Amino acid sequence: MNEKFLKWLDGDDAYFDQVLDSSMEGVPSRETLKAERRAITNAIVHSPRSRRAVAAGSRTLRYLYYVVAVLSAVILIGVLLYCVSGLPRYGQENVRADEVVERYVEHGLEETGAVNVVAGMILDYRAFDTLGESHVLFTALICVMILLRRDRKNMDSRLEDYYRVVQDRYFDTSGDEILQGVGLILVPCIFLFGIYILLNGHLSPGGGFSGGAVMGAGMIIFCSACGFERVDRFFTLKLSSWITFAALSFYSFAKGYVFITGANHLENHIPKGTPGAILSAGLILPLDIAVGIVVACTMFGFYSLFRRGSIGGN
Amino acid sequence: MTLENAYTLLYSGALIYLAVLMAVMMVRSIIGPRITDRILAVNMISTMVVASIVILSRFLEEGYLIDVALIYVMISFVSILIMCAVYIRRDRPKKETGKKKKERRKKK
Amino acid sequence: MAVTEIFKILIMIVMIVCAIATNLTKKLLTTVIIFMSYSSLMCILWVLLESPDLAITEAAVGAGVSTILFLVTLKKLGQLDERDAEEEAGHE
Numbered sequence: 001m002n003e004k005f006l007k008w009l010d011g012d013d014a015y016f017d018q019v020l021d022s023s024m025e026g027v028p029s030r031e032t033l034k035a036e037r038r039a040i041t042n043a044i045v046h047s048p049r050s051r052r053a054v055a056a057g058s059r060t061l062r063y064l065y066y067v068v069a070v071l072s073a074v075i076l077i078g079v080l081l082y083c084v085s086g087l088p089r090y091g092q093e094n095v096r097a098d099e100v101v102e103r104y105v106e107h108g109l110e111e112t113g114a115v116n117v118v119a120g121m122i123l124d125y126r127a128f129d130t131l132g133e134s135h136v137l138f139t140a141l142i143c144v145m146i147l148l149r150r151d152r153k154n155m156d157s158r159l160e161d162y163y164r165v166v167q168d169r170y171f172d173t174s175g176d177e178i179l180q181g182v183g184l185i186l187v188p189c190i191f192l193f194g195i196y197i198l199l200n201g202h203l204s205p206g207g208g209f210s211g212g213a214v215m216g217a218g219m220i221i222f223c224s225a226c227g228f229e230r231v232d233r234f235f236t237l238k239l240s241s242w243i244t245f246a247a248l249s250f251y252s253f254a255k256g257y258v259f260i261t262g263a264n265h266l267e268n269h270i271p272k273g274t275p276g277a278i279l280s281a282g283l284i285l286p287l288d289i290a291v292g293i294v295v296a297c298t299m300f301g302f303y304s305l306f307r308r309g310s311i312g313g314n
Numbered sequence: 315m316t317l318e319n320a321y322t323l324l325y326s327g328a329l330i331y332l333a334v335l336m337a338v339m340m341v342r343s344i345i346g347p348r349i350t351d352r353i354l355a356v357n358m359i360s361t362m363v364v365a366s367i368v369i370l371s372r373f374l375e376e377g378y379l380i381d382v383a384l385i386y387v388m389i390s391f392v393s394i395l396i397m398c399a400v401y402i403r404r405d406r407p408k409k410e411t412g413k414k415k416k417e418r419r420k421k422k
Numbered sequence: 423m424a425v426t427e428i429f430k431i432l433i434m435i436v437m438i439v440c441a442i443a444t445n446l447t448k449k450l451l452t453t454v455i456i457f458m459s460y461s462s463l464m465c466i467l468w469v470l471l472e473s474p475d476l477a478i479t480e481a482a483v484g485a486g487v488s489t490i491l492f493l494v495t496l497k498k499l500g501q502l503d504e505r506d507a508e509e510e511a512g513h514e
Binding site for chain 1: 378381384385388389391392393395396399400
């Protein structure tokens with residue numbers, strides 16, 4: 001037993017493959033997997049229909065595409081370099097930035113009501129940037145969905161069946177006893193901790209992005225430990241898209257109201273509370289929750305799309 | 315030698331020692347001919363990172379850095395387990411948890 | 423020199439070695455594993471620069487999400503194992 005274990009450890013898979021192939025029922029061996037994949041690729045990529053589609057693209061359009069791509073890249077680089085050249089040199093004192101920094105540090109607590117000045121900055125003084133950032137996350141999820149989704153429309157059904165049934169089962173980690181035991185104990189703790197970081201964004205370090213990242217990591221770990229069937233019970237495409245949409249629109253409308261009243265020198269009656277209490281700092285707590293939800297759904301959406309090509313299962 | 319100086323010496327010695335050990339583990343993770351060597355080396359590096367963060371939280375007298383250490387321990391532990399489970403591919407019959415177990419018990 | 427300075431310099435040297443090594447290795451799985459350790463050293467640096475928000479995010483994203491996403495990508499590309507990588511290279 002010892003020698004065989006050492007041989008496997010050194011990379012000699014022959015003994016291990018025998019055990020592996022005989023104990024996996026219903027899953028074909030490595031050679032059949034490779035042969036099948038090669039056959040499917042040949043049938044799809046080298047078929048006459050796809051050959052005709054590749055040859056039919058006109059040449060002038062392709063050259064035009066290259067020229068326009070290079071030109072737009074050069075223009076973008078030029079514009080950005082011109083903007084950067086207006087900044088002061090590295091290491092010099094910047095009087096304008098110092099004024100802003102002093103204002104944030106000294107009057108941050110009384111103007112925003114948040115003990116954590118960083119959270120007050122990103123969600124109160126510069127909330128517009130955070131709005132754009134959450135929308136960028138949502139856009140990234142949409143782009144990954146366009147590229148990686150396994151549909152009847154953008155993937156041949158043979159390839160889809162091959163990936164869904166055979167390859168995913170081969171690399172599945174969900175039945176592992178150690179992983180499942182540890183996961184079922186630790187995942188509630190990770191979720192609880194993520195919610196704690198989210199809710200305490202204005203009092204102690206943390207906030208929306210950190211809490212959302214921790215919750216997303218917790219979801220990924222739960223999915224790896226317990227398989228996709230248990231996750232599909234509560235995380236479907238409909239739920240995910242509705243709550244991301246709700247969170248982003250809540251953020252937009254609430255901050256839109258604050259911007260409009262602030263720009264016209266009106267009073268927006270959002271209470272600031274006492275600094276240090278959990279229900280304080282105006283709108284920072286609800287906005288933290290919205291941003292955290294978007295980040296968590298995005299992280300788990302990425303993982304689900306990478307693994308099996310769809311968010312809610314089919 | 316006052317008590318504060320002794321504490322500073324202890325913390326600084328521990329931090330530098332941990333940094334040197336991290337460098338050694340990094341060398342092992344680059345050299346090691348097998349994948350399992352590298353997975354072990356990364357596990358040890360993450361343990362030493364957690365120890366450094368806890369020592370730093372006492373050294374700089376900031377209490378909230380313990381939160382960082384907690385998160386790091388939980389997530390990196392399970393992440394290394396997932397790496398090992400992906401690398402060791404064997405048949406794993408799914409353990410019945412939750413509803414299916416209850417149904418089985420009721421049938422019996 | 424204060425202790426934190428020596429510690430910072432040591433960690434930065436290890437990080438530079440790590441970053442160079444990700445380029446020079448031949449297998450892609452090694453690169454992913456070294457990337458995970460790079461992310462954990464970055465976490466210490468954020469703590470030393472007194473920004474715990476970034477340290478928490480770096481810990482969660484670097485150790486959890488980013489590493490696992492890279493592993494799943496490698497699985498799709500067929501580079502997860504030495505034999506698979508040779509077969510992929512032999513294909514083309």
